Amino acid sequence: MLLEVNGLKAGYGPTWVLHGIDFAVAEGGVTALLGANGAGKTTTLRAVCGMIRTEGSITLAGKPIQGKATEDIVRLGVAHVPDGRGTFMELTVEENMKLGAITRHDKGVAADFERMFELFPRLKQRYRQQAGTLSGGEQQMLAIARALLLRPRLLLMDEPSFGLAPLIVQEIFGIMARVRDEQQVAILLVEQNANLALEIADTAYLLETGRIVVSGPAADIRQDESVRRSYLGY
Amino acid sequence: MNGFLHQVIAGIATGGIYASVALALVMIYQATHHVNFAQGEMATFSTYIALTLVQAGWPFWLAFVATIGISFCIGVLIERVLMRPMDKAPVLTHVGLFIGLVLVISNLTGWVFDYTVKPFPSPFHDGPLFGGLVTGHELGSTAVTLVVLGLVYLFFRYTRLGLAMRAAAFNPASARLVGVRVGWMLALGWGLASGIGAIAGIMVAPVVFLEPNMMLGILLYAFAGALLGGIDNPGGAVIGGFAVGVIENLGGTYVVGTELKLTMALVIIIGVLLVRPAGLFGRVVLSRV
Numbered sequence: 001m002l003l004e005v006n007g008l009k010a011g012y013g014p015t016w017v018l019h020g021i022d023f024a025v026a027e028g029g030v031t032a033l034l035g036a037n038g039a040g041k042t043t044t045l046r047a048v049c050g051m052i053r054t055e056g057s058i059t060l061a062g063k064p065i066q067g068k069a070t071e072d073i074v075r076l077g078v079a080h081v082p083d084g085r086g087t088f089m090e091l092t093v094e095e096n097m098k099l100g101a102i103t104r105h106d107k108g109v110a111a112d113f114e115r116m117f118e119l120f121p122r123l124k125q126r127y128r129q130q131a132g133t134l135s136g137g138e139q140q141m142l143a144i145a146r147a148l149l150l151r152p153r154l155l156l157m158d159e160p161s162f163g164l165a166p167l168i169v170q171e172i173f174g175i176m177a178r179v180r181d182e183q184q185v186a187i188l189l190v191e192q193n194a195n196l197a198l199e200i201a202d203t204a205y206l207l208e209t210g211r212i213v214v215s216g217p218a219a220d221i222r223q224d225e226s227v228r229r230s231y232l233g234y
Numbered sequence: 235m236n237g238f239l240h241q242v243i244a245g246i247a248t249g250g251i252y253a254s255v256a257l258a259l260v261m262i263y264q265a266t267h268h269v270n271f272a273q274g275e276m277a278t279f280s281t282y283i284a285l286t287l288v289q290a291g292w293p294f295w296l297a298f299v300a301t302i303g304i305s306f307c308i309g310v311l312i313e314r315v316l317m318r319p320m321d322k323a324p325v326l327t328h329v330g331l332f333i334g335l336v337l338v339i340s341n342l343t344g345w346v347f348d349y350t351v352k353p354f355p356s357p358f359h360d361g362p363l364f365g366g367l368v369t370g371h372e373l374g375s376t377a378v379t380l381v382v383l384g385l386v387y388l389f390f391r392y393t394r395l396g397l398a399m400r401a402a403a404f405n406p407a408s409a410r411l412v413g414v415r416v417g418w419m420l421a422l423g424w425g426l427a428s429g430i431g432a433i434a435g436i437m438v439a440p441v442v443f444l445e446p447n448m449m450l451g452i453l454l455y456a457f458a459g460a461l462l463g464g465i466d467n468p469g470g471a472v473i474g475g476f477a478v479g480v481i482e483n484l485g486g487t488y489v490v491g492t493e494l495k496l497t498m499a500l501v502i503i504i505g506v507l508l509v510r511p512a513g514l515f516g517r518v519v520l521s522r523v
Contacts, residue, residue, distance in 0.1 A: 049411070074413040086408035088401055099401050102394060103413035146412065 002027045002186045003048065003154055008056035010040075010047035017043040019210045020056065025154065025203075030180055030187040032197040032218065034231060035207035041190040042083050044207070045156045048188070049073045049080050060154065075103050079152035081160065085143040089132030093123055096131050096142055100149030108151070116145040119175050137168035144172070148179065155179075155187045161196060169193075173200060194231040198222050206231070240367055241483050247372035248441075248455075249479020250379030254434035255449070255456030256475040257386065258427035260468050265403040265423045266317075268328045269457070269465075272335035273431050274449030276312075279339055280305040280432030281439050281448070282347040285354055294357040298436060302429045309428025313421040344446040354439035375437040382433055383472055386426070390468075399423060451496055455482060458502040463513050470515030478502060 003025040011017040018040045025031045033041050047054045050070045058066040065073050074080070079100075088096050097116065101109045117124040120141040126134060131142060140160055147155055160176070161169040177200055180187060191197035198204060204221045206214040214227060221227055255273060262270045270276075280301055287297035316335070320327055358374030390396035401409040402419035409416050435449060442448055455478050463474025481502070486495040506513060 051407070051410075070410040071413050071415050074411060080411045082408070082411060086405065086411060088405050088408060090404050091397075091400065095397055095400075098394075098397060099409070099412045099414070102398055102401075150412065 001025065002061055003188065004057075004059045005048070006057045008044070008047060008054060008058060010043055010052055010054040012052060017210050018047065021207070021210070021212045023205050023212060023215065025186050025188050028180070028184065028186055029202040030176070030189055030200050032194075032201035032204040033188065033190045033207060034194045034197060034204055034221075034227075035192075036231075037192070038209070039207040040210045041192075041207055042158055043210075045080065045082075045158050045188070045190055048156060049078050074150065077150070077153035078156065079147035079150040079154070080156040081140075081143045081147045081158060083158040083162075085136075085139045086146075087131050087134070087139045087142060089130070091131055093126045093129055093131050093134070093142060096146055097123070097149055100146035101151075104149075104151065109149070112149055112151065116149065119148075119178065120145055137164050137172070140164060140168075140172060141175075144175070148183075148185075152185055155185050157187060157189045159190055159192060161191065161193050169196070176200060194227070236365075236367070238484075241487050242480055243368045244372060245480035245483030246476060247368075247376050247479070248438070248483065249459075249476035250376045251434045251438045251452060251475075252456045252459045252479050253472040253475025254379055254382065254430050254437075255452060256460040256463070256471040257383065257468055258430045258434070259456060259460050260465060260471040261423050261427045261430075263460075263465050264468070265399075265420050268325075268332070270427070271332040271453070272339055273427065273456075274453030275336050275339040275343065275446075276305070276308065276428055277431035277435035278444075278446060278449045279343045280308070280428070281354070281435035281444055282343060284432070284436050285352065285439075285444060286347070288355060294355065298357075298433075301432050301436065305432035306425040306429040309425040310421045312428075313424035317420070317424070318417065340446050347446075349446060351443050351445045354436075354444045356440035371440055378433065378437055382430065386430065387469075395422075451499075454496065454499045455479070458499040458506075461503055461506045461513055464516035465513060467513065467515045470513055473515065474513065 001024040005024065006022050007020045009016045009018055009020050021044070033044060035041050043052065046052045048058060050068050050073050054066055056066065057064065060076055060078065065076065088099065097113065101112065122138055123141060123145055126138060131139065134142060144160070160172050173196060176187065179185065189197055189201060198218045198221060201218040204216070204218045205212050206221070206227060214221060214224060255277065258273050259269055262268065283304055284297050284301040287300060288294060316331065320331055356371040359370030362369055363373060390400060398414045399419045399422060402414050402416040403423070406416045438452060439448065456475060459475035459478040460471040461474070462477060463470030463472065465471070478499070482495055482498055485498050486492050490498065
């Protein structure tokens with residue numbers, strides 16, 4: 001397992017939002033984290049990359065990363081497309097992308113830029129533009145490109161569909177599927193839209209108020225009666 | 235007419251000093267949203283270091299570079315030791331800390347280098363040039379200032395480290411998520427600001443003479459310049475600094491007289507805050523969701 005999480009508690013201030021959860025992300029493929037608003041999905045991603053207070057064990061490829069600083073976890077190959085997209089509004093698209101690769105000194109960076117332009121042609125058109133002027137969908141693409149330019153082993157994605165038009169969401173999930181197939185990266189996907197997430201995921205976990213209540217292969221979870229009624233709506 | 239032109243040019247020369255200090259203020263402001271009131275005292279302390287080195291027989295420009303280096307380290311040290319632990323403290327704690335810094339550095343300077351007013355050597359040709367239009371020091375210090383400002387611009391615009399520092403200042407959370415060591419970027423910002431302040435101190439000391447409160451008025455003008463140009467806009471702050479230099483000189487000569495010059499800084503500060511709080515070039519971030 002690439003990422004293994006055991007007994008993870010996490011929260012803001014004195015209260016815990018996650019009350020000891022266990023989950024794992026396999027090398028390659030997509031793992032989905034489902035749940036309603038306030039279940040703790042975003043908190044889980046923030047906990048994995050050390051943005052908030054945590055307890056419990058988190059290991060990346062066998063090495064413990066719980067309690068490390070965010071920038072150190074990132075440098076181990078964990079990229080995060082955060083809630084709200086994390087765009088550097090004042091900087092240009094070019095600078096945003098360069099920041100994605102700022103920790104890298106290998107020769108593959110230029111080729112990875114080309115690959116990002118191929119995945120997201122619109123970023124090439126907007127290359128010199130201030131990132132704050134991009135549309136929501138374009139900013140989401142920029143956030144994904146920025147994360148992928150780190151050449152991560154693990155990609156954390158927080159609600160990539162949030163606030164976007166259905167067509168753009170389709171485009172973004174199509175690109176995610178391509179990335180999953182063509183690149184050596186495991187994706188941990190947080191999504192409110194369970195239908196969408198279960199289509200692309202291999203494994204899924206269902207969070208309810210800070211606890212994992214259902215877990216298993218995505219195909220099985222899609223068949224699960226209670227999940228279907230509460231989260232899939234059919 | 236010649237007199238007027240001379241006043242403008244002299245204004246540009248002092249304006250360069252204000253511009254440098256304004257830039258130092260803005261650099262720290264952008265990253266921390268605090269105005270470093272101690273910027274002036276830090277610069278004065280640095281200038282004394284330069285004087286000590288020059289008096290010890292170092293060539294001027296070697297002393298100049300060494301002073302910048304030492305000042306850089308002092309800036310980094312202050313951030314690491316004093317500012318870091320205050321990271322999440324409320325605003326008033328920071329204000330208290332800055333006032334404390336002003337007093338401590340000012341008194342330390344007086345204690346170490348004594349309080350007497352000292353002349354400071356200019357590295358440039360002494361005396362008037364071009365028929366009295368400009369002095370050698372004015373021309374030289376303006377050139378140094380422009381080179382420094384240009385280098386700072388190139389550094390932030392075209393280097394990896396500059397980009398990382400801007401990212402850390404604009405959006406620390408996102409900067410961490412791409413692996414930027416935000417804490418160190420802040421320390422580096424303090425170091426750079428401190429180095430730039432040192433240059434301003436060394437360039438102004440031959441004109442105003444060196445004493446522990448040398449930079450007090452200059453900091454006020456620089457702050458006025460930073461506000462005029464936009465406290466969150468480095469380029470604006472630089473232009474504001476030059477503008478304040480010219481306004482101060484012309485106003486002092488033709489309107490209020492030299493005794494009331496410093497009040498003009500206050501007038502500018504209050505005027506800007508009343509009429510256009512963001513400053514002339516205050517950043518307007520376009521944003522679509």
